[in-house]
């Protein structure tokens with residue numbers, strides 16, 4: 022491919038980047054901001070920063086001397102502040118230069134941390150709802166500078182003119198937007214008011230809203246944040262925080278935990294969820310920075326295990342990203358996350374020590390979260406392990422209750438193993454805990470650390486078989502030929518067959534089939550299928566001495582007694598297959614195709630036999 026000849030400029034001529042403003046606004050709206058509504062947050066944020074700068078300039082000014090007024094009458098949206106204002110030079114430098122921000126200027130470097138903005142792009146978000154931004158400003162830093170008017174348009178053009186002092190008698194800035202017809206949704210008075218409340222309810226400078234109908238402006242942030250107010254009693258404080266949590270999140274918290282990290286100027290409240298959430302599903306938290314709502318779904322301020330709370334926090338020193346909808350993952354954020362996690366642990370420790378009723382309700386709902394925490398946290402494990410509920414052969418019980426009746430606690434490694442053995446183990450007087458759920462087995466094994474008198478062991482099929490009573494020699498001999506037939510019929514499943522007595526007598530058979538045994542069977546089956554091939558050799562070499570599955574027939578069961586006495590070989594075989602099928606179904610593990618067809622076949626054979634007998 023040849024490039025067309027283009028008139029080339031002499032080497033080394035410097036040119037200036039051209040910015041396609043429409044393209045840039047499109048980029049912001051589709052990739053940076055989640056919705057056009059952020060225009061109002063950016064306008065408010067600029068007004069707040071300007072007001073903060075004005076207080077910096079006039080530290081003696083009384084609280085509330087400088088405010089922010091918001092108007093929306095359906096045709097215009099206007100934000101007016103008593104902030105530091107702009108001179109004509111400022112307007113050229115900051116308003117007309119994308120990416121430049123007065124808040125990064127060296128002169129105010131020490132104040133930079135006081136501002137929310139820093140990127141110099143926020144104002145562009147106004148183009149999401151309007152084609153033109155109109156700014157009229159008067160500088161408080163240079164009081165005799167003329168009033169300056171700037172009009173910036175979405176096509177990238179702008180104009181600046183100066184006006185006499187009477188055009189804006191006091192320092193500050195007024196920004197007016199004339200919304201496009203397609204943006205009415207975001208600029209209607211009711212919506213503007215709602216957005217102002219949404220983003221600005223915790224702002225520290227007074228903000229009012231006026232819908233142009235002539236009434237007095239409504240306060241957007243009439244009260245300080247609930248944690249910053251004074252209350253007559255600690256109870257009143259707790260109730261107010263819970264009511265705030267309910268207003269923000271829509272649920273009545275089980276409890277509230279006040280958060281206060283002076284080092285980063287963070288305050289807020291964590292609301293304990295009254296209902297369980299699926300493990301690992303993290304809930305977003307509301308993060309305000311310097312009062313401005315930044316993120317509604319921030320996950321990063323708490324560790325993963327803290328999914329039992331939702332927080333509202335307001336921080337001075339967290340850094341927003343450019344979209345201002347999430348936080349920079351920096352050292353401060355990591356330190357905040359650790360410190361907040363510590364607060365939650367302290368709350369758990371406090372209720373564990375002093376509020377058993379609350380602890381009970383908390384663990385009923387959030388035991389999964391606590392288990393995931395206890396696995397990595399020795400202190401929480403020691404404090405709470407005795408109180409945590411587990412599925413056991415005595416039903417749902419805390420480990421403390423369970424260990425009182427079972428000095429040896431057996432634990433299964435899977436839910437299905439527990440299902441297989443629970444009824445029989447419990448009838449044999451064994452105490453078994455279902456260790457198949459996430460964290461449970463690991464936690465049960467740590468019980469002796471806090472209850473040294475208790476021992477914990479893994480329950481394997483052999484342990485259980487050892488607890489089942491053998492039958493007497495005579496019975497064993499009488500059943501020998503049936504057992505041999507049954508072993509032969511079930512050899513394809515690598516399953517041994519034995520006769521024992523165990524309770525409950527209503528259970529005809531028990532299939533002890535550990536996960537390792539099943540893996541081993543799958544492996545040897547593959548090795549057989551691949552015989553001679555490379556894979557067959559490899560799999561053949563991997564043969565392990567894994568336990569075989571065991572079908573244990575219950576001599577106490579009337580059906581089994583009849584079966585072992587059958588002298589018709591075909592029927593005996595079918596009955597063994599049927600007993601295996603029923604025991605496999607009872608274990609509730611997924612059946613293999615060969616097992617399903619065995620169940621079908623044995624059912625039909627037995628049916629045919631029964632019908633033949635009747636006819």
Ligand SMILES: Nc1ncnc2c1ncn2[C@@H]1O[C@H](COP(=O)(O)OP(=O)(O)OP(=O)(O)O)[C@@H](O)[C@H]1O
Nearest residue numbers: 067068071115122123138139140141142143144194
């Ligand atoms: N209400 C205002 N009063 C005074 N100056 C303002 C006002 N609004 C905007 N400015 C000036 O315009 C500049 C650009 O504003 P813009 O919102 O685009 O960026 P920013 O606030 O500096 O940073 P960010 O992109 O993080 O919001 C500001 O740095 C500030 O100098």
